[in-house]
Amino acid sequence: MKDPKVEHYDLVIVGGGLAGGLFLTALQHHHPHISTLLVERSPQLGGNHTWCLHEGDIPERSRPWFLPLLSHSWDRYEVFFPSHHRVLERSYHCLKSEDFAAKIASRCGSAATSKPTPPLIRLNSEVTGWKKDSDGETLLEIRGQGPTPVAASKPTLPVAASKPTLVRCHSVIMAGGWQPLADPKSFGWQKFVGLEVRLQRPHDLRWPILKDVRVPQIDGYRFFYTLPFSSDQLLIEDTYYSNHPGLRVERIEREIYQYAERQGWRIGEVLRRETGALPLAMNPPAMAVSEWPVLGAQSNYFHPVTGYTLPFTLRMIQDLMDHSNLTVPSMQKVMQLNFHRDERRFRFLAMLNRMMFLAAKSETRYRILERFYRLPLPLIERFYSGKVSLFDQIRILAGKPPVPLGAALKAVRRQTKVDENSPAASP
Known part of the structure; x- marks a missing residue:
């Protein structure tokens, strides 16, 4: 210096x-x-x-x-599951x-x-x-x-x-x-490949499709996510809730083209590509030091x-x-006050991850979300903002679980090593 x-x-x-x-x-x-x-x-x-x-x-x-x-x-937006469709x-x-x-x-x-x-x-x-x-x-x-x-x-x-x-x-x-995570295997992953495309002719999509689960359930809970940016421009993402972060980008891009064809959308030009893999904590995230x-x-x-x-x-x-x-x-x-305020909510949300990744079979994970999207809209919105109340938590867990009961109880009690992997943030 x-x-x-x-x-x-x-x-x-x-x-x-x-x-x-x-x-x-x-x-x-x-x-x-x-x-x-x-x-x-x-x-x-x-x-x-x-x-x-x-x-x-x-x-x-x-x-x-x-x-x-x-x-x-x-x-508004909509979701499609094998036995449930809803416009929110x-x-x-x-x-x-x-x-x-x-x-x-x-x-x-x-x-x-x-x-x-x-x-x-x-x-x-x-x-x-x-x-x-x-x-x-x-x-x-x-x-x-x-x-x-x-x-x-x-x-x-x-x-x-x-x-x-x-x-x-x-x-x-x-x-x-x-x-970087010390042990990525201690996390679940939301991973995706997205193509922002211009179509050869206009589509008729009026609002986003946040989840279209009417596709083969491979590599975990899988859905297509589509945002209409203009009359002929879309973002189409193929998304997976998987046990690993790996992506076969070329294969998934072909799947996106095939999905678009099934919807009657003929892709004329790819404007932008986007990929990502987001870690999903199975124990509450720890504040970076x-x-x-x-x-x-x-x-x-x-x-x-x-x-x-x-x-x-x-x-x-x-x-x-x-x-x-x-x-x-x-x-x-x-x-620190914000982390402390959300600590109990994080424990509940991390427990849901353990149920999905440790208790549910890969090809049936979608049933957890299919059931979730039948709940009241205000609860769904509080869930995505991370502000679930104790009553919300009871509503989410009430009824017959969409995963085997024994496996669900075992997953709820299980602790992974994820707490050890919360890295210090170095300058």
């Missing part, structure tokens, strides 16, 4: 994916005068993702700054990463204030060193591209070889992606049954805006 240029910020966000971008946007709405730097190692904010959420996942106080980021919204009349929303990167620019600095402080970003950059100074502030060494105003940033900027820059800041928050506050997937704060981080990240960010002063100790305290 010899004679680098020193820059000063109130707060530095390390990571420009979903969590980092949302935190930056919330800061600009609630605290527009705070000087902020976001550091992202890749050349593009947000990566290559499609994030979706239910209406009930959005905190009321987050709506003014979050809703403008959305790419698409629908007023509740809004469903989608956020595409390319829109996310662009809309951050238009959202930043738009809060009602006379002199907002525009945030800066560094793409193709990493924090390569850090220490505390005598005043209690943090000194970060950053290598890569120099900072630019968000409004001027481009997702394809080249990596700039540069001397290290020293950044002095009051607070740091980490917002990285998933951390770090010198700094940790947000998003890196924090292990995610829905145990779906692997989704967006609903929990939104709630955490809004609580940080409302109940912390954005110092490191204050933010860490709010995060």
